[in-house]
Amino acid sequence: MNYQTITVEKKGQVGFLFLNRPEVLNSLSEQMGNELLHFMTHAIADNDLRVLILSGKGRAFSAGADLNMFKARYQAFRETGQSQNAARAELPKAFINFPKPIIAVINGPAVGFGATLPLICDLRLASDQAKISFAFVRVGVTPEFCSSYFLPRLVGYGKAAELVFTAKMILPPEALEIGLVNRVIPHDRLMEEAEALAQQIAQMPAGAIRAAKAVLRHGSHSTIEQVVAYESLVFQTATQSQEHYDAVCRIMEELKEKKK
Numbered sequence: 001m002n003y004q005t006i007t008v009e010k011k012g013q014v015g016f017l018f019l020n021r022p023e024v025l026n027s028l029s030e031q032m033g034n035e036l037l038h039f040m041t042h043a044i045a046d047n048d049l050r051v052l053i054l055s056g057k058g059r060a061f062s063a064g065a066d067l068n069m070f071k072a073r074y075q076a077f078r079e080t081g082q083s084q085n086a087a088r089a090e091l092p093k094a095f096i097n098f099p100k101p102i103i104a105v106i107n108g109p110a111v112g113f114g115a116t117l118p119l120i121c122d123l124r125l126a127s128d129q130a131k132i133s134f135a136f137v138r139v140g141v142t143p144e145f146c147s148s149y150f151l152p153r154l155v156g157y158g159k160a161a162e163l164v165f166t167a168k169m170i171l172p173p174e175a176l177e178i179g180l181v182n183r184v185i186p187h188d189r190l191m192e193e194a195e196a197l198a199q200q201i202a203q204m205p206a207g208a209i210r211a212a213k214a215v216l217r218h219g220s221h222s223t224i225e226q227v228v229a230y231e232s233l234v235f236q237t238a239t240q241s242q243e244h245y246d247a248v249c250r251i252m253e254e255l256k257e258k259k260k
Contacts (some may be wrong), residue, residue, distance in 0.1 A: 001039075005032035007057060008039060013050040013202040014195065015043065020067065022058025027066040028113045040094035050202040050209070052098070053194055054121060055105035057116075064112025064135065092146045095120045096217075099210045101201055105194045106130045112139075116147035122213065123197070124181040127190045131178065132170040136161050153220060154179050205237065205243045229250055 009016040018041060019026035056062055056203060095102070095117075104118035106126040109134045118124045126132075134151070136143050143151070143164055152160040154177045163170065172184040185193050203208060211234050219227045238244050 003035045003039070005029060006035045006039065006083075010049070011195070012199075013048055014198040015046070015049045015052045017052060019055045019062050022056075022060070024066065025060035025109065026048075026058065026114070027063045029069055030065045037091050037094050040091075040098055044097075044099065047228050049193055050100060050206050051198040052100060052102045052193070053105055053191075053198055054102055054192070055107050055194075056118070058108075060108040060114070061106045061110040061130070062112075062114030062117065063109060064114050067139070085137055092120060092144075096146065099213065101198075101209060101213060106132065106222040107187075107190060113134050113145060116143060116145035117179075119147050119150040123195070125183050125185055125190065126172050126175055126181040128172050129187045130137035130172055130175070130184075132166055132175055135167040136141040137165065138167045146147060149221075168172055205247050207241055207243045208238060208247075210255040212236055217256060 003020075005019070005021050007016075007018040009018075009019040014055055016038075017031065021027060021029065021032065025241040043052070047204065103123045103125060104121040106118055106124060106128060108127065109131045110118065111131075112135050115132050115134050134143060134147070136172055151163070154160075155163070162168070170180065172181070175181045177185045183193070215234050218230050222230065
């Protein structure tokens, strides 16, 4: 597919997905949503892709939803009474169901959708020039993109409520302190360090990484009994894989060499 609002690149086993509407600070349009959905659903089949880096072109990660899109949706609803709720849920599902690690690289302002999109990723790296705001109430809407699930789990309910109810701008030091991001990195080294982290993960056994992600996601919303059962099943399956056997043999050889 010839994308117009996103850019896709690849270096070895690391993929790069950029929001690419820099002239409007990468605001989300209907077309961008459709292109993101297409990429995420098709990239699953790329067996050479082990880690995905998600960022924005230009000086922003994303300024949120395009306000013209909001106006058009409201006018369409007033005229037809029809809702788009079902279609709107497909994009966050595509990110949630993506089996490989996703690293969000917040390279600048991240507002609304730009703040919630990284939450659904596995790791979040922020530039020291980034600014984050869950600014939904400011435009009379509520948090979306599964953020009501992920945000309280990352920062706690009270802090999540504060960030949403006030729509405050969160600067990098606070984002790091409250656990909203994993690291804050000098802007000129941001992508370099993101690539290094992605390469580190990509060198791990691919099947084990996918299974570990599945276990972590399952554990975040399950009872203790469900977690124990699921972890046991996935662990047992992993021990029966060729990938596991090869990794054990490789490590044993490395330890043997160190003893010489």
